[in-house]
Amino acid sequence: MVVPPVPAGQVGLGVETVDEMVVDSTNRRLYFSLGRGRSGVRVSDLSGGYQRTIGGLPGASGLLLSPDGATLYVALADADAVAVFDTKTLTETRRYPTGANTCPTRLAWALGKIYFGYGCAAPGFGLGSLAVGPSGGTVSLGLPLGGEYTAPPVLRGSTSSDYLLLAVDRTGPRSSLAPTQVTLLDVSWETPRRLGSDESWRECLGLEDASLSPDGGQFVLACSAIRNDDGLLNPADYHPAYSTADLSPVRRYYGGDTPVSVTTSPDGAYVILGANSVLETDPRVHVVRADGRGIRTYEFPRTARVIRAGVAAGGGTTTLHAVLTDQYGRNPTLHVLSEYTRGATWLSLHAPSTVEGRTVQLTGSLSRQYLDPLTPQRLQVKRKDAVGTWGLPDVLADANGRFTVNDWPTRPGENVYTVTYPGSETLAPASTSARLWVTGATSALTLTAPSTVKRAAKLTVSGKLTITGAPVPPPWTVQVTRKDASGTRTLPAVTASTSTGAFSFTDAPPVGGTVTYTATYAGDSLTTGSSKSAGVRVTHDPTTLKLTTKADPKNWAPTVTVTANLGKTYTNRQVCLYAQSHGEGRRTLKCGTVNSSGNLTATDLIHKRTTYTATFTGDHRHAPVTVTTVVKTPAKVDVALVSPSYTKSGNYRIFHYKGNPVAKSWVSPSAKSACMYHTVQEYRSGAWRTVTTSGCHKLNSSSQGTYTWTGKRKVGVNYRILAKFGGNTASEPTNSAWAYFRFRN
Incomplete structure (x- = not known):
């Protein structure tokens, strides 16, 4: 027999030990109890992923799924109880006490009840039952076993013959060589009854695991040592099977020495044997048919160890799950073994x-x-x-x-x-x-084209095809395409010279912009194909775009009429108008199709110098173009005489002749730090005559300024003052209106 290696892939379980494992095929989960002295059940998916631990379960040992898979029962050896979990939500729904100092460990179904092996220390090991009902659970202890057990009995039930219960004394490992206690019970009686004698399996010593077939016809033991017919002890190299009808030996399943695990497929067709094979080869899981014929063997590294009862077969699948540790019994790992029902x-x-x-x-x-x-x-x-x-x-x-x-x-x-x-x-x-x-032939292409041509002008593209390696028969056909803004077009193919590999073609590109010519040699069954591209910049036809504005430049905040005029184009008749006032971002005035005269018009209200832009994005034949123009507008300037105290007479403010008039001026839009000038005039000899012109007075951060007139004055003479804004980058120079005043004694 040749044994292939186990498929790669193992998953660490992230715990120190694993006591029992059960497969939940309905919810696609695996459950691992951590054993006495620890607390919790490790949960993963069927491949060992998405691991988590359910805590608060002291001494979690035996695991049992209800026949419908909806409930998980956990024996809590360190809490004297059986915990109940909903397998869909993984929430604990009940916890049934089993009695003080009972330490329940192993669980099995039989005839609608949960049977459990219990006992905290010798000689107090026994068999109990838990009848679960809507109002609670009824616990019975001290059920008859027969013989003295050295540990809480390991229990196995049968899905078809559900009145049968197998109880075995897990006496392994082989070094102990303790005789095996096996009890087969009929639990259909009010008090379970033993079936037959237990002498026929005295050949088994150092029991590690047991399995009761689903139909209840036989049970199989995993024994560390075997007592032969002469009474001599030998390391076990097979798993003995016994009939439940008369407890007689019926078969030997060979699967390696040092058996530690045995289980049966849910349909009873296969027996799965686990052995550490320390005397022969490597640890292995061996699958046989129920008649003993070998099906498949999975081998593991020599330093690994299959844990006792460490192999499980889920319902409705062809996958086994095995738990192994290192040679020191640490670092448990999960191995997923596929296709166990078919030979490797x-x-x-x-x-x-x-x-x-x-x-x-x-x-x-x-x-x-x-x-x-x-x-x-x-x-x-x-x-x-x-x-x-x-x-x-x-x-x-x-x-x-x-x-x-x-x-x-x-x-x-x-x-x-x-x-x-x-x-x-x-x-x-x-x-x-x-x-x-x-090996075959390889091809390579070169391609050369002019860098720039005018649209629709004739050009010539030349290239060379080089083939090295195996000879390739003619013709050497080169496919040609042209890609431009309108898409990709196939041009007539050309034939390269078989002596020089040279080829050329002509074209008149109808679309402006970047035009790419691509030459492709497809190759054949033994010649690699190749491709080469060359780009040409095709200039667009020039585009005529004009921009005009109409506004009253003397008005502050005028309405501006902006008109773009687009000349002849190919397909695109779209123009966009933008405005950007000084110190502000660009605004879109209007985008649209020009009218039959080529015009697109928009209006805009401005308060300062504004730049107008018209853009045309171009089309396949005509170039994009942008034009701009600037509209300037005067600032708004106001002046007022604000002090000292005065009286009013019509448009005039009347000041005491000893007071110096103070003029306050404002500029809009803001002209912070710009110069403001003031002119004072007096009326004499029938005309207004300038008496004072000030220098620059800078506006403050609020775009305001003040000017105090200290010149000579006459009582009864009319005066007036004017504020002059010198202009800046945002607004044109502007004068305010005149403010009138005179003096009194």
Whole structure:
């Protein structure tokens, strides 16, 4: 028998020890109890992911799923109770006390009740039951077992013969060599009754695990040592099975020495044996049919150890779950073992390292774990090359598993051949690959084009195709495309010279902008294709765009009419108008299609110098263009005489002749730090005549300024004052209106 390695992949469980494991196929979970002296149940998905720990469960030991999978029962050896969990929500719903100092550990279903092995220390080990009802649980202790047990009995029930209960004394490991206590009970009586004698399995010493078949027809033991017919002890190298009808030996299941685990598939068709094989080879999990015929073996590293009762089979799947530790019993890991109901197969495939464009032959073999007669098996073949993956004709493996693949690879470079055995009812699928290198010809292209041309002007693009390696027959056809703003167009193909590889073509690009010409040689089954591109800048036809404004430049805050006029274009008749007042961001006035005269008009209200912009984004033939113009507007200037005290007479303010009039001026929009000038005039000889012109008075941060007139004055003479704004980058120079005043005694 040849044993392939266990599939790669193990998951650390993140705990120090694992006491029991149970598979919840309905909710796709695994549960791991942590054992006495610890608290909690570790939970994961079926692959060992999404791990978490349910705490608050002192001495969590035995685990039991209800027949419908809706409830998980946990024996709490350090809390004298059985905890009940909803498997959908993982919340604890009840906790049933089992009595002081009972230390329940192992659980089993039988005839609607939960039976549990209990006992904190010898000689107080016994069997109890828990009848669960709507109003609570009824606990019975001290049920008959027969014989003295050295530990709380391990219990196993049967799904079909649900009146049967198997109780065994876990006396392992082999070093103890303690005789095995096994009791088969009929729990259909008010007080469970023992069935038959326990003498027939006295050959088993150092018991580690037991399994009761789903139909109740037999039970299988995992024993550390076996007493032969002469009474001599030998290391166990098989798992003995016994009939439940008369307790007689019925079969030996061989699966390696030092058995530590045994379980049965949910349908009873397979028996799964766990052995650490410390005397032979490596720790292993061995799967046999119920009749003893070998199906599959999973081997593990020699330093690993299968824990007692460490293998479980979930309902409705072909996957096993095994828990192993290191050789010191630490660092438990989960191993997911697939396809346990079908024999392991594996493929080998051999290929030459290099071929040169000719037929290639690959040879291989299909092997299986148990060398039963093998009928010819159909194998699927695929080839993956630089282009893709191709299905090839199936091949047959003969009765010895040998097969041959013949092919003509169509692409140079690395070719990967994959042979797959899809499996059968009794054999698992397998797949393998082999690589080989196919040499052929390679091609390369160069391409040259003018850097710039006018739109619609004729140009010539030239290139060269170079082929190296295997000879390639003519013609050497080169495909050509042109890509511009309107899309990609295929141009007439050209033929490269087989002597020089040179080729050329002409074109008149109709669209402005960047135009890319691409030459492509497709290659063939043994020649790599190649491609090369060259870019040309095609200038657009010029575009005429005019921008005019209309406004009264003397008015403050005038309304401006802005008009753009677009000349001839190809397809695009869209223009956008923008305004940007001094010190502000750009505003969109209007975007739209020009009218039949080419005009687009918008209005704008401004308070300071504003730049207007018209843009045209261009089209396939005409260039984009932007034009600007500036509209200037005067500032708003006000002046008022504010002190000293005065009286009023019409438009005049009357000051005492000893007071110096103070004029206050304002400028809008804000002109902080700009210069303000003041002019004072008096009326004499029938006209206004200037008597004072001030220098620069800077406006404050509020765009305000003051001026005090200290000049000579006459009582009864009319005066007036004017504020002059010198202008800035935002506004044109502006004068205020006159403010009138005179003096009195």
